[in-house]
Amino acid sequence: MKSIPFRNLLALVGLAAPWGAFAESPNIEFVEYDLPNGLHVILHENSDAPVVSSYVLYHVGSKDERPDRTGFAHFFEHLMFEGSENIQRGQIDKLISGAGGNLNASTSFDRTDYYINLPSNELELALWIESERLMHAVIDETGVETQREVVKEERRSRYENQPYGSIMENMAGAVFAGTPYAWTPIGSAQYIDEAMIEEFREFYKKWYVPNNATLSIAGDIDIEATKRLVERYFGEIPRGPEPERTEMEWDLSAPVTAKRAEEPMTPLPATVHIWRAPVLTDKDAEAMDLLMNILAIGKSSRMYRRLIDTERAAVNSAAFSWLQEKAGLVAAYAFGNRGVTIEQLDLLIEEEVQKLIDEGVTERELQKALNQKESEIASSVGTMSSRAQSLAYYHQWYGDASRVNNELEAYLKVTREDLQRVAKTYLVKEKRNTLHYPVPEQ
């Protein structure tokens, strides 16, 4: 083995210290405004590459569904690819493909989003398609029947045919019981089958209105020209009634649950610990996020070190916060090595969480988590698509698109005391829900 210059590696330890001193301030310039019909518009210009990304966020997700019509928002997302009064059924994909672009959409608990990426000379195509979908999408029997089958296959592919495929539904079902977050966006096939076409049309009328949407465009555009185009395509769409939303209470001290998911395909023992957590914009949200990082991000994190490395109990472990508009959860999980028991895994996670509560974190751990956050933030908006999406995200949930440039500041305010207080407030054993996946007896 050859020698290498060592000094620099050793120097690492001393280097990353005084925080904030050289955290870089990002600067994504944008303009934003409302059209008279309520559509919120955000534009960002960058001419590094001849690309443009359009992103439309509708403030409707699975939590806005009726309990006997779960899966509706997501099903509707599929229908939005069918066509419009001026675009024939099945042409949306082809128009974008033929322009050299790509598109997709997704549905979460809180929102449904649609994106289109194109060469920058095709901006108008994206505006045409998105305005057609918002103005007069066509919802007919053929489309509904086909997509019913497609969505059932999606559910099978992603969840029913996979080991641990029910994990998300079980987590949400346990922690969000009694709220509209208790079901997941994929919903129930039964309800999609039961729904009448008129219900889909009503759903569209209620939620797909300009005053419930954000249009975000980033790329090689001219801001003033784009403003005029947006007005031209979206200006004539009438404002709708403000969609009425179901009120919900988020009770952080609800009774806990324990579930054993006996499933024939489970290959390795797994356990998930889940706690109720604050909403996305709560004052504790950043502290919670950092706490989960300290617990499980990187091979020097507490859970990796203990469960995977030292004790050799787990093949994989993680912890994350999953904070939503009106509810939240945090979870820590482990998949055990063959021969390890669920009880062993439970005990190890419990001890690591208890240490956070009893002893808090070290100054160095907090710095590490902040450094990781800085790096994560810096790496997350390299493309126009990610910029358009982030701008809309921060506008929608924080009412502040400029958070795209200063989110790190919110994290830098977090202290070690905050982290320990948050651990004590939310992560105590009495508030813990458990979900177990035992390996079936052969």
Added chain:
Amino acid sequence: MKTLYTFSLLAVSLLLVACGSDSSQESDSANAVSMVPLDRSKRPDPGPAPASSFPEYETIKTKEGLTLYIIESDRQPTVTYRLLFRSGGLFDGEKTGLADFVASMLDKGVEGKTAFELASEIDFIGASLSSGSVTDSLSVSVSGLSKYKEQLLDILVSVVRTPTFPEEELEKLKQRTISNLISERTEPDALVDKLRRKLVYGDNGYGAFMTEESVASITRDDLVAFHREHFIPNNGSLAIVGDVDGSADRSLVEERLGDWKSGQLPAQPKITIPTIDKRAVHLMDRADSVQSTLRIVQTSVPRSNPDTPELKVVMSVLGGGFSGRMFQNLREDKGYTYGAGSYAASAAKVGAIISYSDVRNEVTADAIGEIFHELDRIRDEPIPEAELEMHKKYLAGNYMLSLERPTTIAQKVLEIDIYGLAPDYYQTYVAQLMSVTPELAKELANKYILPQESVIAVVGKREEIGDSLEQLGEVTIYNDKLERQN
């Protein structure tokens, strides 16, 4: 339409933009047309096509034979070092998984540091290290904020040049690998991909997969020997990507790697590929499947084949993206599936043409029938001009869009070395795509798409689909270790 977020990713954000705005307001089209009422019945005309070319980058060959690529982009304050060796699973020999183990063990201890000490340093600056092996290459990547670029390079150098491969860490990795193998025996996609590779590539680096026995056979001496033989500068290419300064960073790398001596390149293993002469079905019986996971597959040409870009156009018509025939037929017309497509998976020494879908049990045989119908149709009927044009533009446009990411540019540049492509491959790529005529497409389809030499690999529930599969050809049954059962 097509995806559903599992965990809503905290869309985090920010970044520096150099706004090179060309805000000159000359006759922009919006201005010109805003006086006339909007005609919504017609697709808007595109503006003039933007000029686009493969971004410039710097290539340097060091005196010890390492190829350096420098790809500058100040879009975000990060740097990625990606080092690729012309190594990988092809060189495993009898011990399948050896190259993978070497890659996974690189950060499990380096000269002067334990795995934990190294991980602590990496995590503390918010960096990430990843290493992995595929059949044709072994890669190590280190990424992080550009203000730490020297430390990032030092991390790369230490894991590449002075890994210690501790016995204890090897034992831990073996235990986790075996757990992962157990897990994969229940995962339909992992199973079907192993099965189809075994069927078309046979028992070499492209087709073999790890087993508990092959994992158990790997020793520390094997790792050390593999590392010594393969980790030499003249066997590698290093891309430096992101917020860097070409000349300064070049000197830095040359300084850190100056004493890394070249050596004799590893001998290229010979591989033999099985011949497939009749349509047969290979079924891994997964008793609890609620869908059949399908792959229709044949062997094909390696990546360096001169027709590769043109063949991509044909494959896109057949099964690329949402507008490909497989997706349109199996999903949008029949409602059999959530996804379906076809692609050419081409490697350094061999390739494959693969069609895929996951369909509900009761339509398994029908779906396979439709896949073969599309394979036959693209050979027998000329592709309509408009459909062909759409796919050419789809590929060319998305290729251009992909170059927005400097890491994608790096990936493409490194592929030139791994697959032995022409040096101007990416400069001529779009012109080659656009040159495909219906006549050429048909010729290529007949030359390369070979339904008669394709096999059917299925992971699914035999009890429900076995009888219908018998109608398609002789059915061989496999267990979850993919061992033949009949």
